[in-house]
Amino acid sequence: MLDKAFYGDKKYWSWVIFLLILIGIGSIAYITQLKNGLMVTGMGRDVSWGFYIAQFTYFVGVAASAVMVVIPLYLHNYKKYEQIVTFAEFMAVASVIICLCFIIVDLGQPQRLFNVLLHPTPNSILFYDMIVLNGYLLLNILISWNNLHADYRRVPHPKWTKVLAYISIPWAVSIHTVTAFLYQGLPGRHFWLTAIMAARFLASAFCAGPAILVLLLLILKKVTKFDPGKEAIQTLAKTITYAMCVNVFLFLTEVFTSFYSNIPGHKATFIYLFKGLQGHGALVGWMWVMVITAIACLVILIPPKFRNNPELLVVGLILLILATWIDKGLGLVVGGFIPNPFEKVVEYSPTIYELLIAMMVYSIGLLVLTILWKIGVGVKRELGIIPKQN
Amino acid sequence: MDNKRRKILKIAAATAAVSFTGLPIETFASYLPKIGKYVKSDKEKKAKQWGMVIDTRKFKTKEDFEKVIEACHSIHNVPEDIPNKKQEIKWIWEEEFTHAFPDQENPFLAERYEHKDVIVLCNHCQHPPCVRVCPTKATFKREDGIVMMDFHRCIGCRYCMAACPYGSRSFNFRDPAPFVKDKNPKFPTRMRGVVEKCLFCYERLEEGKQPACVEASNGAIIFGDILDPNSEIRKVLRENYTIVRKPELGTEPCVFYII
Numbered sequence: 001m002l003d004k005a006f007y008g009d010k011k012y013w014s015w016v017i018f019l020l021i022l023i024g025i026g027s028i029a030y031i032t033q034l035k036n037g038l039m040v041t042g043m044g045r046d047v048s049w050g051f052y053i054a055q056f057t058y059f060v061g062v063a064a065s066a067v068m069v070v071i072p073l074y075l076h077n078y079k080k081y082e083q084i085v086t087f088a089e090f091m092a093v094a095s096v097i098i099c100l101c102f103i104i105v106d107l108g109q110p111q112r113l114f115n116v117l118l119h120p121t122p123n124s125i126l127f128y129d130m131i132v133l134n135g136y137l138l139l140n141i142l143i144s145w146n147n148l149h150a151d152y153r154r155v156p157h158p159k160w161t162k163v164l165a166y167i168s169i170p171w172a173v174s175i176h177t178v179t180a181f182l183y184q185g186l187p188g189r190h191f192w193l194t195a196i197m198a199a200r201f202l203a204s205a206f207c208a209g210p211a212i213l214v215l216l217l218l219i220l221k222k223v224t225k226f227d228p229g230k231e232a233i234q235t236l237a238k239t240i241t242y243a244m245c246v247n248v249f250l251f252l253t254e255v256f257t258s259f260y261s262n263i264p265g266h267k268a269t270f271i272y273l274f275k276g277l278q279g280h281g282a283l284v285g286w287m288w289v290m291v292i293t294a295i296a297c298l299v300i301l302i303p304p305k306f307r308n309n310p311e312l313l314v315v316g317l318i319l320l321i322l323a324t325w326i327d328k329g330l331g332l333v334v335g336g337f338i339p340n341p342f343e344k345v346v347e348y349s350p351t352i353y354e355l356l357i358a359m360m361v362y363s364i365g366l367l368v369l370t371i372l373w374k375i376g377v378g379v380k381r382e383l384g385i386i387p388k389q390n
Numbered sequence: 391m392d393n394k395r396r397k398i399l400k401i402a403a404a405t406a407a408v409s410f411t412g413l414p415i416e417t418f419a420s421y422l423p424k425i426g427k428y429v430k431s432d433k434e435k436k437a438k439q440w441g442m443v444i445d446t447r448k449f450k451t452k453e454d455f456e457k458v459i460e461a462c463h464s465i466h467n468v469p470e471d472i473p474n475k476k477q478e479i480k481w482i483w484e485e486e487f488t489h490a491f492p493d494q495e496n497p498f499l500a501e502r503y504e505h506k507d508v509i510v511l512c513n514h515c516q517h518p519p520c521v522r523v524c525p526t527k528a529t530f531k532r533e534d535g536i537v538m539m540d541f542h543r544c545i546g547c548r549y550c551m552a553a554c555p556y557g558s559r560s561f562n563f564r565d566p567a568p569f570v571k572d573k574n575p576k577f578p579t580r581m582r583g584v585v586e587k588c589l590f591c592y593e594r595l596e597e598g599k600q601p602a603c604v605e606a607s608n609g610a611i612i613f614g615d616i617l618d619p620n621s622e623i624r625k626v627l628r629e630n631y632t633i634v635r636k637p638e639l640g641t642e643p644c645v646f647y648i649i
Contacts, residue, residue: 037582038546039564044476048551048561108546108561108583115526115545126525126549187519187639188555341557342489346476
């Protein structure tokens, strides 16, 4: 089945080579970082996690793409998702790989990574994050690959993959919960110290993940003639809309708690993010873009008339991805460190090295996704689900 | 060809025989800790929980601060003048009172406290969040209460820095060696990519000495076992009103301040 990845047209190979070039450029930046240390990044003693960990956090959310398809299909027998579920699970695989890569590039001593296994420490949330992320990766690889292989051999799906699919549902919840626990259990970081952090992570994951999935499926439709089905897309759009509403609601409850209670520590990061604090406000512009895109995407997504219009849906989803990315992939992690433990503002912005290395990791994820989806498309084409090319 | 194969097998068998006879496991597993070879000095000072009282009244001039900081940083190979201020390494340093104690701030604070500097360092908390989050036990609490660092186990994930509510931890964003002025060969130097901080001079306590900052402070810093009711430090704590940094977080810092 893997051979399907080796037979492609010119477009496929150009895309693969393009990604390889990006990975190559990024790896030069990564080698520079390995040789010099994390001094090439914009991080410091105050903002000690930056772009890498923020992207990691966002992509844990993107991995949720799978579960929002798996639940309706496996628990509610919603057959319209039958054809897209493999693609959703493959996307989860690629997302988790992106997450793991971002963790590795963030380490000061990556060659000691396996100390985490050599000296397992169950009081550290990172220990559990390692387990749930790798577990989720393994579950999705096993389920998607074996089901697709059964399709390929024209036999019914094995029973055990169904059991694993059931397990993958609470497991998906666990990856967001544990990742949120990384942050929300720390004393003295007021912005993170909130019980609804895990709930917020779930809500933003359940909208951002499927939103990226829908956009990628629409691209796939253009490139390969694979039709995910109008109804499948519309149902996913509904899920995305509900999740985004909950996401925005939870964010607003945070704002209420901070400002109605009037506790300085709880307000400080919000003020820094949206207005600027002590004369610093590097993220203010971004945060207001988030507000505008979040409102705009809901205006497009909530009325069925707009949402069911394919062109408008694309616009709405792009806005949603931008809003959730700024919220989780920019403001949340960096904001947590500002102000610092001395109530001083020390700002952070990523350097070109961080951006290039992030590009490398994204490209690795996209390459994995491309190869997996290529195999999926190949099998579906053989089965006649996708019309044969001339 | 058959001959060649025999030869290889012979060599392999000989190697295996040598490997499994007599040679201690450490020969191969060099990464294993050499616990058996370490003998503790009988001069070592012992405590249930080391603690510190900093008498801020006795820190008056710039010099009072500098000599304490210098005493620590010089013997612990702490790099100085790292070009990027954001990526500095600090073990013990001065911080304005209102920043060290942000919860003590009020708009009508007595003038002498408004811009008063105080000495800050790792609090060696009784419930250290940094130890709780470390995924490799590279930072751990010793039996005598010191929050210790294993520079060779640290993977550089910096989770401890996110967890420390006192900003006491520094990360080696670059190789610190070029910035260490006079290297002290008796204390480990660090490499890039690991976290470090004040270790309460565990190496001096082993020799029966006081921590370097305490020695240099001329009695402005008192050091001792805070769980021993008969210790000098407990006497100081009984007789003076002291505060700790961010007590509301439940970390129970072991560095106390007389204001």
